[in-house]
Structures are given as structure tokens and as C-alpha cells.
Amino acid sequence: MNEELRRVLILGGGLLGTSFALAVHRACPDAVLECIEPNSEHAARLAQLGVSKHIYSRPAEVTATYDLAVLAAPSSVCVAHLDFAARHATFVMDVCSIKQPLCDAAESLHLHKQFVPSHPMAGKAIEGPVGADASLFVDKTWLFLEDWTPPAVIVRLVEAVGAKPFYVADAAAHDAMVACVSHGIHITSLSAMLANDDWRRAKYPGLPDVSGPAFWDITRLASSPAAFWADTLIANADNVVQYLQTLQMYLSRFEQALSLRDKENIVTLLETARLARNEWSDNPHS
Amino acid sequence: MNEELRRVLILGGGLLGTSFALAVHRACPDAVLECIEPNSEHAARLAQLGVSKHIYSRPAEVTATYDLAVLAAPSSVCVAHLDFAARHATFVMDVCSIKQPLCDAAESLHLHKQFVPSHPMAGKAIEGPVGADASLFVDKTWLFLEDWTPPAVIVRLVEAVGAKPFYVADAAAHDAMVACVSHGIHITSLSAMLANDDWRRAKYPGLPDVSGPAFWDITRLASSPAAFWADTLIANADNVVQYLQTLQMYLSRFEQALSLRDKENIVTLLETARLARNEWSDNPHS
Numbered sequence: 001m002n003e004e005l006r007r008v009l010i011l012g013g014g015l016l017g018t019s020f021a022l023a024v025h026r027a028c029p030d031a032v033l034e035c036i037e038p039n040s041e042h043a044a045r046l047a048q049l050g051v052s053k054h055i056y057s058r059p060a061e062v063t064a065t066y067d068l069a070v071l072a073a074p075s076s077v078c079v080a081h082l083d084f085a086a087r088h089a090t091f092v093m094d095v096c097s098i099k100q101p102l103c104d105a106a107e108s109l110h111l112h113k114q115f116v117p118s119h120p121m122a123g124k125a126i127e128g129p130v131g132a133d134a135s136l137f138v139d140k141t142w143l144f145l146e147d148w149t150p151p152a153v154i155v156r157l158v159e160a161v162g163a164k165p166f167y168v169a170d171a172a173a174h175d176a177m178v179a180c181v182s183h184g185i186h187i188t189s190l191s192a193m194l195a196n197d198d199w200r201r202a203k204y205p206g207l208p209d210v211s212g213p214a215f216w217d218i219t220r221l222a223s224s225p226a227a228f229w230a231d232t233l234i235a236n237a238d239n240v241v242q243y244l245q246t247l248q249m250y251l252s253r254f255e256q257a258l259s260l261r262d263k264e265n266i267v268t269l270l271e272t273a274r275l276a277r278n279e280w281s282d283n284p285h286s
Numbered sequence: 287m288n289e290e291l292r293r294v295l296i297l298g299g300g301l302l303g304t305s306f307a308l309a310v311h312r313a314c315p316d317a318v319l320e321c322i323e324p325n326s327e328h329a330a331r332l333a334q335l336g337v338s339k340h341i342y343s344r345p346a347e348v349t350a351t352y353d354l355a356v357l358a359a360p361s362s363v364c365v366a367h368l369d370f371a372a373r374h375a376t377f378v379m380d381v382c383s384i385k386q387p388l389c390d391a392a393e394s395l396h397l398h399k400q401f402v403p404s405h406p407m408a409g410k411a412i413e414g415p416v417g418a419d420a421s422l423f424v425d426k427t428w429l430f431l432e433d434w435t436p437p438a439v440i441v442r443l444v445e446a447v448g449a450k451p452f453y454v455a456d457a458a459a460h461d462a463m464v465a466c467v468s469h470g471i472h473i474t475s476l477s478a479m480l481a482n483d484d485w486r487r488a489k490y491p492g493l494p495d496v497s498g499p500a501f502w503d504i505t506r507l508a509s510s511p512a513a514f515w516a517d518t519l520i521a522n523a524d525n526v527v528q529y530l531q532t533l534q535m536y537l538s539r540f541e542q543a544l545s546l547r548d549k550e551n552i553v554t555l556l557e558t559a560r561l562a563r564n565e566w567s568d569n570p571h572s
Contacts, residue, residue, distance in 0.1 A: 121498040141495065166495055173490065180485045181497040185504045188478045190559040191536040192471060197562035198532050199466045204459065208569035209427065209452055211467040212407040217503050218471050222563040226556035230549055237544040244541045246484050248534060250477040255530045258523040263516055270512035273476040276483035277508040283494035 004153045006031060009066040009089060011059070011081055013037035013046040015124060016095050017072030018132035023161035025051040026134045036062065045129045059084050068093065068154070071102075074231045079105045086111050093118050093154060097178060098235045099145065099171035106148075116150045117171065119143040119178070120163055127225040138162030145170055179239030186229060187240065188247060189221035290439045292317060295352040295375060297345070297367055299323035299332040301410060302381050303358030304418035309447035311337040312420045322348065331415045345370050354379060354440070357388075360517045365391045372397050379404050379440060383464060384521045385431065385457035392434075402436045403457065405429040405464070406449055413511040424448030431456055465525030472515065473526065474533060475507035 008024060010017045013035050021033050035052040036059055037043040043055050056062055059081060069089035071078035075096040082105050085092040093116040094102050106115040122140040124131045142163035144150045147170045150158075155165050168174045196219070200207040233240055250269070257265040294310060296303045299321050307319050321338040322345055323329040329341050342348055345367060355375035357364035361382040368391050371378040379402040380388050392401040408426040410417045428449035430436045433456045441451050454460045482501065486493040519526055536555070543551040 121496065123498075141498070143496065168492065168496065176485075177490050177493055177496045180482050180490070181493055181501045184481070185478060185500050187537065187540045188474060189500070189504050190556065191533055191540060192474045193559045193563050193566075194536045194555070195470070195529065195533040196466050197559075197566070198536075199462075199529070200566075204463050204466070206454065207463055207467060208566045210407065210429065210454065210463045211566070212409075212427070214471050214475070214507055215467045217506060218475050219563060220503060221500055222559040224556075224560070226553050226560055229556050230552045233544060233552060234547050234549060237547060241541055241544050243481065243485070244537055244544075247477055247481040248537055248541075250480045250484075251473070251530055251534055251537070254473045254477065255527055255534075258519060258527050258530075261520050261523060263520060266519060267512050267516045269480070270476065270510075270515050273479045273483075273508040274510070274512055277479050277505060280483070280486075280494045280497070 005067045005157055007064075007066040007068075008033050009062070009064075009069045009085075010035045010052075011069065011071050011085065012073035012077070013039075013042045013052075013055070013129050014072065015126065015128060015131050016120065016122075016136075017070065018042075018046055018049070018129035019122075019134065019136035020070060020072060020095070020161070021046070021051050022049065022132055022134035023137055024157070027160035027162075028157075034062075034064070034066070039128075042129050049129075049132070062088060065089065067091065068157075070095065074228065075101055075235050076231060078102060082106060082111070082115070083109055086114055090114070091116060091151065091154060093150075095120055097182065097232055099174045101235055103145070103148065103171040112148070115148065116154050117145050117148050118150065118154075118158070119174065120158075122163075127228070135162065139164065141166045143168055143174060145174060175236050176239045176242075179236050179243045183233055183236055183240045184243035184247065186221050186224070187233070187244065189219055193219040193222040291353045291443055293350075293352040293354075294319050295348070295350075295355045295371075296321045296338075297355065297357050297371065298359035298363070299325075299328045299338075299341070299415050300358065301412065301414060301417050302406070302408075302422075303356065304328075304332055304335070304415035305408075305420065305422035306356060306358060306381070306447070307332070307337050308335065308418055308420035309423055310443070313446040313448075314443075320348075320350070320352070325414075328415050335415075335418070348374060351375065353377065354443075356381065360514065361387055361521050362517065364388060368392060368397070368401070369395055372400050376400070377402055377437065377440060379436075381406055383468065383518055385460045387521060389431070389434065389457040398434070401434065402440050403431050403434050404436065404440075404444070405460065406444075407468075408449075413514070421448065425450065427452045429454055429460060431460060461522050462525045462528075465522050465529045469519055469522055469526045470529035470533065472507050472510070473519070473530060475505055479505040479508040 034054045036056045066089040069085035069092045071094035078094050099117045120142045122136045142158045146167050320340045322342045352375040355371040355378045357380035364380050385403045406428045408422045428444045
């Protein structure tokens with residue numbers, strides 16, 4: 001398996017990059033892995049794990065060539081290093097949670113045959129390589145784009161680390177979809193946390209004592225790292241703003257129906273949400 | 287323990303009422319429990335459990351008297367049966383998720399020495415006695431009001447079923463607090479589900495395939511029973527509307543900051559939410 005991918009370079013030894021290194025090492029013990037990680041703490045942690053033959057502190061140190069370069073850094077950093085990666089590897093795959101800026105950059109560099117935009121639907125609230133896990137991708141969806149068909153050898157590698165490939169039409173569709181199920185959901189969770197904390201500080205210091213499992217589940221994304229999420233949300237700002245408008249439309253409907261004590265309308269909203277969730281749960285892939 | 291509470295009548299054999307019957311039976315095997323449950327299916331299920339000495343189909347059938355009557359029905363039903371319960375029991379306790387309508391009714395019936403407004407912070411998405419569980423209240427907060435002090439014998443009963451008593455100032459504070467941590471959180475979860483489903487139907491049928499754990503956790507309350515929640519939300523409408531306005535203020539801040547690509551402001555919002563959640567987690571009771 002993956003005979004053509006003997007030499008892999010990973011740019012970024014954070015949670016995803018380090019997890020991918022561990023997963024590839026476990027699935028393909030003969031593959032030679034090398035990493036670029038500028039943060040010396042992260043690099044030390046990566047060295048401890050013993051899966052990276054060499055760890056560079058910056059791209060300029062790299063002189064070798066590879067079968068695959070994996071861009072596992074914030075999206076703006078990945079865009080900036082796309083040209084470097086393409087000059088050092090047969091294939092370049094990114095694992096960013098947005099696709100349009102990457103595809104645009106790859107397009108302007110004429111990398112259509114070399115570049116594989118992708119997005120593993122896996123993560124953790126713990127930042128950096130400390131949370132890295134060889135099983136992070138097991139049974140998780142790994143998104144590819146239909147108009148940037150991945151070579152079979154890369155699909156096999158993704159399957160080898162346990163992920164399930166799934167194809168979305170193009171970068172625009174991908175970014176709109178994750179604005180909905182991921183980025184918009186993130187802001188929803190954080191806004192609920194902020195609204196609750198607003199009431200705690202203003203009037204009800206005992207609120208945490210009264211909170212139950214529903215509160216803790218719905219606000220859990222608030223513990224995520226701020227810097228990563230700020231970049232991600234800004235890179236997908238137009239789609240996320242549109243999602244927030246849809247969300248606010250439904251919140252306004254609830255607000256209006258409650259103001260009017262309009263029971264029929266409230267039951268309709270509650271029941272529509274219940275049926276929608278049932279339909280989503282019945283989806284064969286979920 | 288609970289020597290004064292030998293005879294207990296439970297009005298309502300739904301999830302909470304049946305769980306309480308099971309929990310009291312386990313904690314105090316000598317207590318005599320009787321129930322009122324108009325729904326024949328629920329009554330049959332309750333009979334199977336074997337913890338209720340007698341099951342009445344309506345209050346008019348009850349001629350005996352009790353040490354405690356527990357109102358475990360929707361709040362409007364509990365209000366309507368408060369007078370009946372007070373005539374048949376030394377103490378009357380309700381377990382509704384809102385307190386103002388109950389306290390108002392008890393006040394006008396001059397039940398200050400008899401009535402114990404309370405609210406166990408426990409529940410499940412499964413409706414009716416099918417989901418009932420003798421351990422439902424174990425380690426859960428059981429709210430009482432400071433201005434309706436419960437008699438020691440009732441506090442001991444609540445502790446005997448495993449719950450932790452916690453005191454909130456009054457009905458107004460209670461209802462505002464649950465509007466925040468429970469009722470408002472509920473609408474947040476459902477609105478996110480509705481917004482996601484809107485996008486699925488309008489443009490992206492593949493959305494469920496792209497959804498990850500964050501989506502499923504944040505929207506999980508959408509599977510709750512609509513009828514119960516419609517009553518609860520309407521009974522607490524003013525507070526919930528106020529909470530939704532606070533929530534929409536934060537969503538608008540995110541929306542505006544994203545529209546302007548205002549990174550500093552976005553980082554501030556994300557970081558404030560992260561610190562708030564840490565503070566809540568550090569609360570000794572959570």
C-alpha cells in the first residue's frame with residue numbers, strides 16, 4: 001500500500017499535522033516522514049514521539065524532495081507555502097478547514113495536477129501536538145473536491161489512516177457547508193456562553209450552580225483556542241455571516257412567537273426542528 | 287429517615303413522576319406510594335413497575351390523605367390541582383421547571399406553610415415513564431426557594447434519592463436563571479438545527495455527510511418532545527424573550543466583526559467566551 005508515497009513532508013506539527021504523522025507511521029511503517037515546525041516547544045514534543053526522521057524549523061532548510069507534502073498549518077500560512085511545497089513534492093495536500101483561498105492560490109500557480117485540497121472532519125479542543133492521536137482520523141469523514149480529483153494513491157493513504165473519503169462539488173460548496181455545520185455552530189455555542197455569562201455577571205452569580213448537562217453540551221466549543229478560530233472564521237467570513245443571518249431569523253421567529261404566546265407557532269418550530277434532526281440522523285453517513 | 291413521610295401521592299406518571307416513585311421506593315422501601323395518571327398507557331407502564339400501591343386515573347377518585355403530594359405534571363396542570371393536593375396532603379411539592387405561576391397560585395390559596403416549590407435539574411429527551419430511572423436524580427441539583435423554605439423532612443427525602451439541594455432566592459430569580467441555562471439554551475440548540483436544515487433543503491443536500499461531533503452535540507436538544515417544551519417556554523416567555531435578545535446581541539457582534547474582518551474584535555469575543563467557560567467550570571458546584 002502507498003508504494004508511491006515513500007517520502008512525506010508535513011508542514012506544521014500542530015494537532016492535525018502531528019496526528020497525521022502518527023497515523024501514517026502506524027499505517028505505513030516504511031514511509032519516511034519529515035516535518036517543518038517553527039515553534040521549538042512543538043518541535044521538541046514532535047521529536048519525543050519519534051516518528052519524524054528530521055524536524056526542520058523553517059522551509060528554507062529543506063533541500064530534499066518528497067512524494068507528498070502535507071500543509072497542516074493555518075490557511076494563510078498554507079497559502080504562503082504552496083509554491084515552496086509544489087517545488088519540493090510530487091503531490092501537495094492541504095488539510096485546512098476552508099478550501100477557496102487554497103484552491104485560488106493553487107489555480108494561480110497552475111498546480112491543478114499536483115494539488116489536492118482536502119479537509120479531514122476531525123479535531124479536538126486541545127491545541128498543538130500535545131493532543132495528537134494516531135487514531136484521530138479513524139471513522140472520520142475526509143473531504144475531497146470533485147473538481148480537484150485526488151490521485152488514487154492519496155485516497156488510499158487517507159483510507160489507510162482510517163478515514164472515509166467523501167466528495168463535495170467544489171471549494172465554494174465546501175466552504176458554505178462548513179460555514180453551516182462547523183463555523184456557524186461554533187459561533188452559536190460561543191454566543192450562548194457569552195449570553196449566559198452576561199446574565200451571571202449582571203444579575204445571577206449563582207447561575208453555574210443551576211446549570212445542567214444541556215448548558216454544558218451546548219456551550220462546550222467555547223473552550224476552543226481563539227487564535228486558530230479567528231483565522232478560520234475570517235477566511236470564511238462571507239459564508240459565516242450568511243449563516244448567522246439564517247440563524248437569527250429563526251431566533252427572531254421564536255422570540256416573536258413567545259412574545260405573542262403563540263402556542264401553535266411555537267409547537268410548529270419545535271416540531272420542525274425535531275423532524276429535521278430525525279432526518280439528519282437517518283442519513284446513511286451520519 | 288423520612289419517618290413523617292409514610293404516605294406519598296404523585297400526580298403525574300411521566301418521566302419525572304415515575305422516576306421519583308422509583309427513587310423513593312428504592313430509598314424508603316416502607317413508604318406507601320400512590321399515583322394519579324390519566325393516560326392509560328402510562329398507567330399500565332407504571333403498574334408494571336410495581337412501586338405504586340394504587341394508580342388512580344383522575345384526582346376525583348382519591349379519598350385518602352397523604353403526608354406528601356408531589357405535583358409532577360405540566361405547570362398549568364399542577365397549578366390547576368394545587369388546591370386538590372393541599373386538601374389531601376400535609377405537604378405539597380411541585381417539580382416543575384418554572385416556579386412563578388406555582389408560587390402565585392399557592393400564595394392566593396394561602397398555602398405558605400404547606401407548599402414546597404422545587405425543581406430537580408434532571409431530565410431526558412425520552413418522554414413518559416418509559417425513560418424513568420430510579421437514579422435520575424443522583425448527584426443532580428434539586429432547587430428550592432429561599433422564601434419558601436422546605437421542611438427538613440422534604441430536604442431529607444430529596445437527599446435520600448441522591449439529589450443535592452440548592453437554594454435560589456425566589457421564584458422570579460429561579461425563572462430568570464432557568465430562562466438562561468435551560469430554556470434559552472434549548473431554543474439556541476433548536477435554532478441551530480433549523481438554520482442548518484434550511485441550508486440543506488435550499489442548497490446543500492449533502493450537509494449531513496459533512497457534519498461532525500460539534501454539529502451533533504450543539505443541536506442535540508432538537509430531539510426533545512415539542513408539547514412539553516411549548517408549555518414550558520410559554521410559561522416563562524418574558525424571561526426567555528429577554529435571554530434571546532442578549533443572545534442575538536452577541537450573534538450580531540460576531541456578524542459585524544466578521545463583516546468588517548475585524549480580527550481584534552473577533553479574538554476578543556472568542557477569548558471572552560473561553561475565559562467565561564473556564565470560570566463556570568471552576569465553580570465548586572459544577
